[in-house]
Amino acid sequence: MAFTFSHDHVGITVTQEDLDATIAWYTRNLGLAVERRFEAHGTTFVFLTAGDVKIELLAGASNRGAAPSDDILTSMYTSRLHHFCLAVADLDAALSRLHELDVPLIGGPMDIPAIGRRIAFVTDNVGTIIELSALGT
Template sequence: MTFGFQFDHVGITTTTAHLDQTIAWYRDHLDFLVIQQFEVGESVFTFIGTDNITIEIISAGAAKNPAPAAESLPASHDVERLHHVCLRVPDLDAAITELDRRGVALFAGPMTVEKSGQRFAFIRDNIGTIIEITEAVPVAG
């Protein structure tokens, strides 16, 4: 038996104070729209995304004691947790140029790992979530 998994979404927790800022960051910088928002108990669940990507932002008083954002990509590997969300683009250079125009600085990269067939760069959202932007490159034979 196989499960037949398909990717559905990734969840990011934030404080109530940062919920609107986080939704606005994804809207203004990555063109994500609110798909659905609802409350369950003390928690607000907001699904944002595009035609084929969904992120769930969970605001439930989480991060009362947030871990500091990593200062570098190697330092970000020091904590055992979900490390990043990866978004594929057809043209990394064009995406980096557009992100820069929108005020989003690179956190790391761009860099190429030929063995994986990827060229990528990293950015961070307003609360420090690491986002990888990647494009496929030909794998060296």
């Protein structure tokens, strides 16, 4: 089975203390606008957009310097690129195929009503977090 992907967004973790300054930097310096801001799973999510560019800022509890995690909800440990997202036509089929390939989930699948999406997370061989998002849901 070959996957068909499209770019969705880039996610960057920041501390709660850095969130407003980070929003200001992206809006001031790159012209992105706040599309949506909401709380879910103990985290503040802010989507910044300009045209078809979307950046997701994720601000959880401040815990700089903690070790990387194998759980999506505890993985937001420092200010860095957090993950990238790939939209897939059929999330269940993609997850089934990844399971067959022994790629473990680190989060989800889960519904995020605030953005109308169903998502799941895996990591690559060096720990890069990859979000899979159901296309068109």
